Amino acid sequence: MKTSVIREIGKEMNIEEREIPHAGIGEVVIEQKFTGICYRDILTRDGFFPRLTLPIVPGHEVSGIISEVGEGVEYFRKGDRVSSLIYVPCGHCENCISGRENLCQYKKTLGENIDGAYSRYVKINQRSLVKVPAGVPEELSTIAACVTGMVIHALDTAGGISEGRRVLITGAGGGVGSHAIQIARAYGAEVMAVTSSPWKKESLYDLGADHVIDAGEGFSKKVKEIWPEGAHISLENTGDATFSDSFRALSFGGRMVVVGNLKPAAPQLPIGILILKGNSIFGSISSTRYDLERALNMSMKGKIRAVVSKEVPIEEVNHAFEEIKERKNLGRVFIKF
Ligand SMILES: [Zn+2]
Ligand SMILES: [Zn+2]
Known part of the structure; x- marks a missing residue:
């Protein structure tokens, strides 16, 4: 599968051919139709996140259908439709156990500390996932963690x-x-x-x-x-x-x-x-699974529509970054797989 990879800060990303990943213990593999290009991805490529592990597959807006389930996963099944947080929480610290996993200091962020969303298939830990109710458009399940859930979290914070x-x-x-x-x-x-x-x-x-x-x-x-x-x-x-x-x-x-x-x-x-x-x-940083669930419910009820300015193939992701920096788009730009 074609995968975008940051190998050097501030440089164009490579488009590389990679094997479809397999789910490890507690993980699933998700097949995506889209992923969103977030301004955070541009800041990541440009070196504003000091905890970056290189090389890295950028992107963190993951949703789709589970294509493989690893050992130790019980709640999720192959074929389930899911959305993911933009990080994997540790699941054990005081913030995780009180439902504030966005503040987990041990979390691993997709596209920064672990490989992210810029490929059709993405491997992710079950601790990051929420099931998507029927009737939510794919574009809205893709942005439920980083955009709509994040906004709900921020408004709650205020x-x-x-x-x-x-x-x-x-x-x-x-x-x-x-x-x-x-x-x-x-x-x-x-x-x-x-x-x-x-x-x-x-x-x-x-x-x-x-x-x-x-x-x-x-x-x-x-x-x-x-x-x-x-x-x-x-x-x-x-x-x-x-x-x-x-x-x-x-x-x-x-x-x-x-x-x-x-x-x-x-x-x-x-x-x-x-x-x-x-x-x-x-x-206010990111969203929790509870925010994600509320964003998906709001999406299901038709209270939000996805504002998508364009969909680009993965080969055009470098060009899309430049356009977003120049604010040429209204709403989200998606990579379409
Ligand atoms: Zn994002
Ligand atoms: Zn934690």
Whole structure:
């Protein structure tokens, strides 16, 4: 099978021919139709993750049909449809046993510490898997861990959304943002989408955004014109470029949850505002199996649709990386096997 491999940081990935893997103890092999290209994969190739083990097969958005079951696997059967977390949790530490396996410090992340999703067949430990209910489109089961489940986790981290809460979403035209708009709306929130790509505006309204504004410097003033009391939650999805404004856009007591960091940097934090307005800032990483299950249920009920800008064969993955860096796509780009 054709497999994409990172052999050198910052260089184009190789396309190599590899054998279909076999399931070891506690593992299954999954046959995928698609995998998502995530910005994290680009950051991985460019060397922003220090724990990287080279060479490595990148990618971590895995779903499909189980084609082989290893020894010691009882709950999953050949032919089951499953989605995977983006990592394999240890299953034993205090965070794992309390259902917060996304915070497992012993976890192995696909595409970084163990071979990932950029091949048709992927071998994965059963501890990472959730069964997919009938009726979930394949594109949505593929992004249930890293996109939709991750957004659900982040919104929970910021205290959850109830009807009528005002939610600001930066990077709204990207793979995460375009789905976050739909999820926040499904929870009954009023959504303001922030984008640096004006051509995406109409589509963001179509996805359910109540307001769409430009991401230029000082956009928090625009937020306050529309919402004089500010946002209850800022879902910060790009990092340094928008951090300061999405923080300043918060209401008194408003909460910011940071999930993305496209150009790793250290933004300025106005500490006076943090204290006087009683704001909170949270980091949120990935998703748990419970988040994954909730994302799949939401997908099954038709509350989210997959925003897919294109599907590319594995041979074109290097080119797709460049296009994503230049923000030429609305939503997710998929590799199709
Ligand atoms: Zn991802
Ligand atoms: Zn653990």
